[in-house]
Each structure stands twice: as structure tokens, then as C-alpha cells.
Amino acid sequence: MFYHIKELQYRAKPERPDPVYARKLQEVLGGQYGEMSVMMQYLFQGFNCRAEQKYRDMLLDIGTEEIGHVEMLCTMIAQLLDGAPAAELDAAAQDPLLAAVLGGTNPQHLIVSGMGAAPTDSNGYPWNSKYIISSGNLLADFRANLNAESQGLVQVVRLYEQTTDPGIRDMLSFMISRDILHQNQWKAAIAEIEQMEGVIAPASFPRELTVEPATRQFLNLSEGEESSEGSWASGPLPDGTGHFEYVSKPVPQGGAPTLAQPADHQHSTLGSGPYIVNKGMESL
Template identity: 80%
Template sequence: MFIHMKELQYRAKPERPDPVFARKLQEVLGGQYGEMSVMMQYLFQGFNCRAEQKYRDMLLDIGTEEIAHVEMLSTMIAQLLDGAPADQVDEAAKDPAIAAALGGMNPQHAIVSGLGAMPTDSNGYPWNSKYIIASGNLLADFRANLNAESQGLLQVVRLYEQTTDPGVRDMLSFMIARDIMHQNQWLAAIEEIEAIDGPIAPASFPRERAVTEATRQFMNFSVGEESSMGRWANGPMPDGTGNFEYVANPTAYGEAPVLKPAAKHQHSTPGTGPYVVNETVKN
């Protein structure tokens, strides 16, 4: 059961209308790394969580907070569209698509949503569930969450630098703060799980079934040796199973593939006429 409070989690009131920036904010609302994505990702990870109860509760706590962020952004976008400059509004009334294109505004804000936010990115592409990850493996999922918060924070910071509106910056400064907090939360959760199961996800696969030497080798497939100087090419491996091995000139494990010749009978496909695999057939 979810309970909605009328008050927003934080202030979301711009100083002046700005339909162009409203379009930009759609990215951190309905884009791949927007608030809708982290909201759905954390909630579905929580709904499906079979691990210790504290992990389920954490996921649902943060996912529920992200619902509040979706509402804050939607409210801000609606107000940035409300009372837009008169020349844009007048033109939109005559031909919304043309006025929106000329002004840099999202035409669908004028045509489809009635000057309201939409579950889309800044180019109007609809949000979809392919953006989210909920695999059931906590370590893999928490790393995906850390990536989502990192990319989301990057985009919000870039948007902060693209406006001087004090009201918009005020709201974005809060969202930046929460993204910093959530990155720290996922880092702490990852550290806790790694201390129990190690840093490799999934931890359940028997290591002896893997090709042992391939688990240690950093293979250089390019010209130059600069990559050999990285931590990933020398010294102990983070999982404690051995040392990295730098391979300057990798050799092939397998053989050149030899495939059997195609069958010598014809097939027919509607609309294309007769054909034979790997042969030319004349009608």
C-alpha cells in the first residue's frame, strides 16, 4: 500500500516560465537514466527480493522516494510550461508544431499533454521497461543501481549548469544531494555483500568449471603497451584467487571454423522466388 502526501518532498517552483528547459528536464524524468527508471528499477528489485528482509526494505524505501522525485519533476515541468511567453503561446494556438519547433519547445507539450509533463525523454521518446534491471542477484543489481545513480547525477549536474533560474536550481540542488546519498548507499550495500560472497557476481558458479588461465589474463588486442600499466593487468586480483597476467600477444585457443556445405535442394520463399543457401539459382 502506498500513501500519497499532498506536500512535495522538496520545493519545485521556478521563478519564470521556460518551455525550452521544460523539454530538457524531460530527460531526467523519462529518459534512460531518469527518475522513472530508478523508481521502477528499485521497486521491482524490492518486489522480487528473496534475500534478507533489510535489503527488500531498503529497495522499497528508496524506490518509494523516487516516486516523489517523479512528482517533483512533473510539477516543475508543468510550471515551466505554464504562462510561457505570450508570443509562443499565441503562435502555439495557431500552429503548435511550428511554434514549438521554432522556440525549441517540445511540440507534444503543446499538442498532447496540455502543457504538462510526459513519461518521455527530452526528444519525446516514450519511457519503456527495457531501461530497468531487476535480475534477482543483489550484487549485480546494486551495481546496476550505482551506475544508474551515477549517470543520473551526471545529467542533473549538466542541467544545473544550463539554467540560471534560482527556483529550478534549488530543486536540482536537492536532487543532486539525494543522488550523492544514493550512490553512497549502493556503495555501502555492495561493500557489505562483497564481504560475504566476494566481488564476483554471481558467486555461486563453481570456479573450477571456468577455464582457469582465462580468468586471470588481460589480453592486449591493440597496438601499443600502455594498457599493461593499469591495475587491471598486474598484481593480485580483487577476488583473491590469483594475480593478473598481462598477455601482450594473445594466441587463439580454437581452430579455424569449417562449416559443412549447404544442402543441394531448393527452397522457396513467398515473394522472392527460388533460392539455395550459398548458391545462385536462376528463375
């Protein structure tokens, strides 16, 4: 059961309308790394969690908080659209070229969402569930969560630098603070699981079934050997199973492929290359 209260988690009130900035905020609402994505990602991971209850509870705590962040952004976007010059928005709605001239306002805020936020990114592309990860493997999922918080924070910080409105900056400062906390939480959870199960996800695949040299060799497959200077090219493997090996001149290990011809076909030369023509289709 979810229970909604009217008060926001934190303040979300701009000093003045700004329809152009409202469009920019759509990215951290409905974009790939927006609040809608982390909300759905954490909630689905929590709903599906079969691990120890503390992990399920943490996922649902943070996921439910993200619902509140979605509401804050929607509230801020709606207020940024309040009092926007209606004549300009009307004109932009009729002529996309004029919309660009007017500075990047989003005609859909007038046409589709009635001067409110929409579940889309800053270009109007609809949010979709392909943005989220919920695999059932906690280590893999928590690493995806750390990535989502990292990419999201990069975008929010960039948006902070693109406004001087004290009300917007106040809300973004709070969201930045929560993103910092969540990155630390996912890092802590990842370290805890790695301590128990190791650093490879999943931990269940038998190591004796791997091609062992391939688990440690770093292949130099681009011009230059600067990559050999990194910790990923020499020294101990993080999983404790050996050491990295740098291969400066890798060679193919498989022969050239030869594909068998289909049993029932005719050959026809069309243009410069051979094509297979199925029987019964020659006249098409």
C-alpha cells in the first residue's frame, strides 16, 4: 500500500516562469536517467527481491522516495509554465520553426499536457520501461543503480549551472544532495555483497567452464599501447583469481568461417553479388 501526503519532500517553487527551462527539466524527469527511471527501477527491483529482507526494504525505501522526487519535478515544471506568454506558446505550437526561434519552448506543454509536466524527455520522447534494469541479481542491479545515480547527478549538476533562479537552484541542491547519498548507499551495498560473494556477477557460473586465459588477458586492439599503463592491464585481478596479462599483439584464435549452403536453393546473380532465390519465388 502506498500513502500520499500533500506536502512535498522539499521546496519546489521557482522565482519566475521560464518555459524554456521547464523543457530542460523534462530530461531529469522523463529521460533515460531521470527520476521516473530510478523510481521504477528501484521499485521493480524491490517488488521482485527474493534476497534478505533488508535489501528489499532498502530498495522500496529509496524507490518510494523517488516517487516524491517525480512529484517535486512535476510541481516545478508546472510553476515554470505558469504565466508563460500564452501568445508565444500558441505561435510555437503552430510552427515548430518559430518554437526554436522563441528559444526552445516545448509546444507539447501547451498542446498535450495542458501547461504541466509530461512523462517524456526534453525532446518529447516518451519515457519507456527499456530504461530500467531489474534482473534479480542484486550485485548486477546495484551496479546499475550506481550508474543511474551517477548519470542522473551529472545531468542535474549541469542543469544547476544553466539557471540563476534561486528557487530552482534550491530544489536542485536538495536533489543533488540526495543523489550523493544514494550513490554512497549503492556503493556500500555493492561492497557488502562483494565481500560475501566476490566481485563477479553472477558468482554462480563454474570457473572451470570458462576459457581461462580469456579471463585475464587484456587485448591491445587499437593503435598505441598507452592502455598498458593502467591498473586494468597489469597487477592482480580484483576477483583474486590471478593477474592481468597485457597482450600487445593479439592474434585470431578461430579460423575463417565457412557457411554451408542451404539444401534447397538456386543461385542468381543480381547486380554485383550472389543472392539466394527460393524455389517458387523466381517470378517475383
